[in-house]
Amino acid sequence: MQRREFLQLTALTAAGTSLATDSAAQQSQMPMRALPSTAGLAELSGPEFTLQIAPVTVELAPNRIVSTIGYNGTSPGPRLRMKEGVPVTVNVVNDTDVPEYVHFHGLLIPSDVDGSEEEGTPVVPPRGKRTYHFTPTPAGTRWYHTHTMSMDDLHRGSYTGMFGFLIVEGTRDPGNFDQEHYLALRDWEPYFTNQLMDNDDLDPGLPRPEKPDVLDTRPPGMEVTADIFSINDKALGAGEPIRVRTGERVMFHFLNASAIESRHIALPGHKFNVIALDGNPVPVPAAVDVLMLGPGERIDAWVTMDRAGVWIMGAPEDPVREGGLGIVIEYANQRRTPQWTPPPRSFWDYTRFGKPQSSQAQAPTEKLEMIFEKIPRGAGKFNSFTVNGKPYPHEQEFVLKQGTRYRLTFHNRTDDAHPMHLHRHQFEITEIYGKATSGIIKDTVMVPTYGRASVDFTADQPGLTLFHCHIQHHMDYGFKTLFRYA
Numbered sequence: 146m147q148r149r150e151f152l153q154l155t156a157l158t159a160a161g162t163s164l165a166t167d168s169a170a171q172q173s174q175m176p177m178r179a180l181p182s183t184a185g186l187a188e189l190s191g192p193e194f195t196l197q198i199a200p201v202t203v204e205l206a207p208n209r210i211v212s213t214i215g216y217n218g219t220s221p222g223p224r225l226r227m228k229e230g231v232p233v234t235v236n237v238v239n240d241t242d243v244p245e246y247v248h249f250h251g252l253l254i255p256s257d258v259d260g261s262e263e264e265g266t267p268v269v270p271p272r273g274k275r276t277y278h279f280t281p282t283p284a285g286t287r288w289y290h291t292h293t294m295s296m297d298d299l300h301r302g303s304y305t306g307m308f309g310f311l312i313v314e315g316t317r318d319p320g321n322f323d324q325e326h327y328l329a330l331r332d333w334e335p336y337f338t339n340q341l342m343d344n345d346d347l348d349p350g351l352p353r354p355e356k357p358d359v360l361d362t363r364p365p366g367m368e369v370t371a372d373i374f375s376i377n378d379k380a381l382g383a384g385e386p387i388r389v390r391t392g393e394r395v396m397f398h399f400l401n402a403s404a405i406e407s408r409h410i411a412l413p414g415h416k417f418n419v420i421a422l423d424g425n426p427v428p429v430p431a432a433v434d435v436l437m438l439g440p441g442e443r444i445d446a447w448v449t450m451d452r453a454g455v456w457i458m459g460a461p462e463d464p465v466r467e468g469g470l471g472i473v474i475e476y477a478n479q480r481r482t483p484q485w486t487p488p489p490r491s492f493w494d495y496t497r498f499g500k501p502q503s504s505q506a507q508a509p510t511e512k513l514e515m516i517f518e519k520i521p522r523g524a525g526k527f528n529s530f531t532v533n534g535k536p537y538p539h540e541q542e543f544v545l546k547q548g549t550r551y552r553l554t555f556h557n558r559t560d561d562a563h564p565m566h567l568h569r570h571q572f573e574i575t576e577i578y579g580k581a582t583s584g585i586i587k588d589t590v591m592v593p594t595y596g597r598a599s600v601d602f603t604a605d606q607p608g609l610t611l612f613h614c615h616i617q618h619h620m621d622y623g624f625k626t627l628f629r630y631a
């Protein structure tokens with residue numbers, strides 16, 4: 146972003162905020178709804194849904210309008226609310242000239258409706274339509290998004306606005322909260338860069354067991370980054386604030402819908418009580434100052450509103466927050482410029498939410514080692530990636546026996562952290578950062594730079610199963626494998 150544009154955006158942020166504060170003064174006279182939910186996002190309830198893929202414009206702020214592709218005229222698309230175990234029909238209408246796939250991320254559903262070309266899901270043809278029938282499970286915060294390849298086209302695939310929340314309601318008690326908000330973290334208008342922008346794991350204390358003795362010094366290839374951000378469809382200050390009262394308990398469902406980078410979120414003076422990761426309840430709920438979400442990950446966390454004021458909830462990194470990644474939290478009868486103060490320095494650690502010992506109950510019987518390596522391709526080209534020394538496609542490397550419990554150990558021999566996503570299954574993290582843990586069930590895990598992680602899963606969903614890095618250009622340039630069932 147040019148500096149001039151950046152200043153315009155910041156000026157606008159300030160103006161937008163003061164407008165919002167004025168309207169809040171009027172609003173505070175009005176009774177609050179019992180359970181206010183995030184404004185601006187439509188919600189559709191099943192059992193039948195229609196998603197229309199077509200160009201949309203997103204007004205992130207009055208002077209910041211982006212053109213992209215969305216669902217049903219918006220980005221994020223509508224929130225889809227399904228009931229666990231109740232069959233649904235999703236009609237997908239493709240009003241673009243590009244073949245499309247809609248992937249239902251985090252659901253345990255068959256390959257032919259999972260929305261993955263690699264798994265053999267039929268395509269939604271350009272200017273055509275296709276109907277998916279499946280039974281949503283398990284309950285939790287899921288999401289849906291395009292699964293097309295982008296390669297070097299930054300207007301395709303998950304660089305576009307084709308994403309939305311998908312909520313599967315179960316029988317679990319949702320808890321007693323005064324408000325509930327669905328917040329998707331996004332970046333817009335990505336561009337190529339030669340610099341690795343990652344801030345995934347700056348903690349030098351992290352073990353790096355996979356760091357090679359001799360580093361590959363060939364010139365690195367291109368990366369993708371962005372300077373424009375939003376939560377849902379609004380940049381910081383341009384949308385309505387979340388209006389709260391002292392003592393309220395507010396539930397936030399966060400999704401990192403970025404195709405490229407991890408995100409952190411903090412709310413000055415408040416703590417996030419993390420109760421679920423990737424939609425699945427954690428064994429040890431815990432309060433943290435800062436959340437971290439790799440691309441594709443979700444966090445459900447509630448906050449007790451116990452520090453009156455007007456606050457910015459957003460990215461701790463100044464350029465990211467000032468570029469739009471934030472939302473104002475405004476207490477009743479408080480009128481001032483939204484405040485930001487940096488959170489205490491903290492390191493995101495999944496094991497904080499797990500049981501500290503390994504699970505003896507479900508020991509794996511088979512082990513698969515997966516070595517991730519990056520091949521630097523030099524300026525103007527994307528790096529490529531290999532798994533166990535081979536690029537995609539793999540033929541017979543990863544064949545599963547139905548009913549068997551597997552331990553996958555990821556050896557990340559690259560200088561970047563990767564959000565590794567397993568389709569159609571969920572896994573349990575059993576080791577990460579050199580620590581054993583159990584009970585954390587996820588579908589996507591950030592494998593640290595030069596780090597190692599182990600996850601266990603049961604092969605109980607026959608059919609082709611894609612496993613890949615959720616960073617779009619890593620996946621497109623080789624960072625994926627297919628699991629097959631024998």
Ligand SMILES: [Cu+2]
Nearest residue numbers: 563614616619
């Ligand atoms: Cu990656």
